[in-house]
Amino acid sequence: VRKIGEGSYGSVYLLHKRDTKSAVAVMKKIMVKSVENKDLRDLVKEAKLLEMFNHPHIVKHMEHFLMDDYLCIITEYCNTGDLSSLIRKRRVESKLIKEDTIWSWLVQLSCALKHIHDRKILHRDIKSANVFLHRPDERGNAVIKLGDFGISKVLEETQGLAKTAVGTPYYMSPELCSGKCYGYKSDMWALGIVLYEMASLRPAFDAHSFNALVVKILKGKFNPISPIYSPDLHDAVHALLDKDTSLRPDINQFLNLPMIRKRLAYSNISHDILENEFAHTALHGFDAINAVYSSRKNARPSSSPATASVLLHALQEI
Numbered sequence: 001v002r003k004i005g006e007g008s009y010g011s012v013y014l015l016h017k018r019d020t021k022s023a024v025a026v027m028k029k030i031m032v033k034s035v036e037n038k039d040l041r042d043l044v045k046e047a048k049l050l051e052m053f054n055h056p057h058i059v060k061h062m063e064h065f066l067m068d069d070y071l072c073i074i075t076e077y078c079n080t081g082d083l084s085s086l087i088r089k090r091r092v093e094s095k096l097i098k099e100d101t102i103w104s105w106l107v108q109l110s111c112a113l114k115h116i117h118d119r120k121i122l123h124r125d126i127k128s129a130n131v132f133l134h135r136p137d138e139r140g141n142a143v144i145k146l147g148d149f150g151i152s153k154v155l156e157e158t159q160g161l162a163k164t165a166v167g168t169p170y171y172m173s174p175e176l177c178s179g180k181c182y183g184y185k186s187d188m189w190a191l192g193i194v195l196y197e198m199a200s201l202r203p204a205f206d207a208h209s210f211n212a213l214v215v216k217i218l219k220g221k222f223n224p225i226s227p228i229y230s231p232d233l234h235d236a237v238h239a240l241l242d243k244d245t246s247l248r249p250d251i252n253q254f255l256n257l258p259m260i261r262k263r264l265a266y267s268n269i270s271h272d273i274l275e276n277e278f279a280h281t282a283l284h285g286f287d288a289i290n291a292v293y294s295s296r297k298n299a300r301p302s303s304s305p306a307t308a309s310v311l312l313h314a315l316q317e318i
Contacts, residue, residue: 025077058116078147105198114255116146124186173190
């Protein structure tokens with residue numbers, strides 16, 4: 001066991017196997033007596049929410065328990081750090097992230113968010129520091145995992161709205177900044193900020209004070225991402241960072257955009273993930289998974305105009 005972090009309520013430890021000394025898990029150890037009742041409820045809620053999720057792009061919950069005066073939450077260890085640290089490193093190096101990598105991570109994050117929203121849960125604190133990187137995949141890219149559900153909100157209805165302003169200021173949506181009720185599309189805004197960070201290595205909105213930051217977010221104007229990226233990536237940023245919630249897509253609408261459908265069909269996301277995420281969708285007898293994989297085998301997106309059509313029919317009702 002090795003301590004890797006400490007906060008006002010407790011510590012975070014890296015757990016190692018006795019025989020190999022390799023890191024296998026992370027344990028949050030929170031002193032219950034020092035935590036207010038509301039905060040303790042949030043922590044217990046995080047543990048229970050994680051138990052509900054079984055998704056390769058969500059940090060895996062292993063167990064939680066009370067030990068003396070501590071609540072212990074054990075989750076899987078993501079061995080490549082978090083996205084925020086990677087972005088800071090790239091900013092120091094002035095080295096932009098490759099577009100293929102950004103698309104891969106965006107699709108993985110989107111699938112994780114669909115898994116959450118389909119279960120009527122708001123994350124409410126999506127940010128690059130809560131996006132973790134795990135073992136490099138076969139393309140040399142790290143696999144993305146979304147974590148930290150301590151302030152998530154289980155909604156009674158799919159179209160439910162929450163009222164408590166929470167989250168990290170840089171990622172706050174315009175509706176949050178203006179004190180309005182908010183829903184799943186605030187998570188989509190935060191996803192857009194993370195996408196912008198990946199493409200620009202800095203937040204879309206920044207200021208020297210909280211009030212000035214709120215004004216910038218409410219105006220909704222941000223510098224464009226680098227011109228080295230494709231029009232599709234520019235469009236994805238603008239779609240997610242539309243300050244009009246009626247125009248900003250929810251997760252299912254976003255996954256159905258042609259630019260996302262195309263990357264979904266040719267991403268390295270496994271058949272099992274797609275099957276698990278889209279099997280419950282009402283497709284009126286149309287086999288979405290087989291359609292996606294049939295198009296993978298038969299064509300490439302640049303050479304087959306039929307591919308987008310196949311995916312449109314397969315995913316239009318997601």
